Amino acid sequence: MNRAQLIIKNALYYTAGTFEQGDIIIIDGQIATITTLVGYSGNFTAERVIDARGYTVLPGLIDSHVHFREPGHTEREDFFSGSCAAAAGGFTAYRVMPNVIPPPFDPLHLNDCVILAEQKSVVDFMMLAAAGYDNKQQFFGLIKAGAVGFKTFLQPAPAGKEQEFTGLIAADDGELYLLLQAGAESGGRFYFHAENYQLIKALEKYLHATGQEDNSFHYKSHAAIAEVESVATVLNFAKATGCKVGFVHITLPESCKLIKQAREQGIDVVTETCFHYLLFDDSYIDRFGPYAKCNPPLRNREASEGLWPYLFDGTIDMVGSDHAPFMASEKVIGPSKGIWQAPSGIPAIEVMLPLMLEQVAQGRLKLSDIVRLFSENTAKVHGIFPRKGCISVGSDGDFTIIDSNSRQKLSKEKMYTKARDINLMFDGMETTGKPVYTIVRGRVVMDHGQVDKNARGWGKYLRPDIIS
Ligand SMILES: [Zn+2]
Structure with missing residues (x-):
């Protein structure tokens, strides 16, 4: 049995200008495989599995x-x-x-x-x-x-x-x-x-x-x-x-x-x-x-x-x-x-x-x-593509998973910024669609609005691969 860090199952995901359906398997922070074979991801044990049915998976x-x-x-x-x-x-x-x-x-x-x-x-x-x-x-x-x-x-x-x-x-x-x-x-x-x-x-x-x-x-x-x-x-x-x-x-x-x-x-x-x-x-x-x-x-x-x-x-x-x-x-x-x-x-x-x-x-x-x-x-x-900016094998396992259908009110009280109290202009506005997971190199750092505070220090410095 192969070990994965994260599996995103049933993903409707964006790649090369279009949306495809499949399971995304992340190992050691990178996208290892994307499979459309039913049951293939069952060959892996994963530290975490996200069922993305009903959501859309975007590159980070x-x-x-x-x-x-x-x-x-x-x-x-x-x-x-x-x-x-x-x-x-x-x-x-x-x-x-x-x-x-x-x-x-x-x-x-x-x-x-x-x-x-x-x-x-x-x-x-x-x-x-x-x-x-x-x-x-x-x-x-x-x-x-x-x-x-x-x-x-x-x-x-x-x-x-x-x-x-x-x-x-x-x-x-x-x-x-x-x-x-x-x-x-x-x-x-x-x-x-x-x-x-x-x-x-x-x-x-x-x-x-x-x-x-x-x-x-x-x-x-x-x-x-x-x-x-x-x-x-x-x-x-x-x-x-x-x-x-x-x-x-x-x-x-x-x-x-x-x-x-x-x-x-x-x-x-x-x-x-x-x-x-x-x-x-x-x-x-x-x-x-x-x-x-x-x-x-x-x-x-x-x-x-x-x-x-x-x-x-x-x-x-x-x-x-x-x-x-x-x-x-x-x-x-x-x-x-x-x-x-x-x-x-x-x-x-x-x-x-x-x-x-x-x-x-x-x-x-x-x-x-x-x-x-x-x-x-x-x-x-910024010269960091295709490490970032796309969902493809070999890229970092960065994803923004969104729920396109949920309707909610923006509320400054729920915000993480220290400056939430001056966020008056947008407070109470209603939107359709919101992020439900933020995933950085295979680690879920936000899950339905809750940020994992243990991820403090997880962020890495991105130097350009190519000077653009
Ligand atoms: Zn500025």
């Missing part, structure tokens, strides 16, 4: 955009609470952003982050390193240390906080250009939060001066043109320098159009959007104020609808949550204060998949699109 989903705040602000979130939230939300891996304190701006600091995550994370993880004008000489070393790419903010460091922003910033176009020049030499991919800082500052000043200080202040100051202009600049510089670039959380069809044209000209660019830009508009900022405040802001309905075609034509490669936790005391703003005083970010990793599955239920996209945008592409972009 990857959240391309999370802020887990460690090191630096573990009162907001840490690798344990954040990764438990990931598991609860149906994610077997995540890509963590580098704006922590201190940021991973050299191999030593990157390694410190990796060690913390290895000790605490329940699911696997990838690291984006910090890239700034001031740490250009570290890019090579950071790639060697396994970073899947770099992230840069296009703004000066806030006064007095320069230390916290080491390696995170290109303060102006000149610094950006030189950063991309060095980036091109390193061979890495450089991701940008694309918003023109000077434009936003000028609009903020104007809105204050003209007394436009209600919640609309946020989306009026972070105007659409700030993103479009910044995307255009990065693309122009990418063309001039030959640097591989990427955009996180793109929110506008105009940006997508520019990116599509740039690709046609041979510029190597990767695009991410976030689920909330697809599903919600700026009326939520009017209603929920700081609790719907994120950067870039939610846009108008037309823009949000206009993003959808770019999900299907390949312009948008992947979708992330931009899970960005804060304490309730930080988000709350007194009656005398305006929305500009509240920090930007929404903790969304536990609601993203159910809300996207609701779109599947409504017929706006297919389950195969979910796989492509949350797993297959995300793995390919």
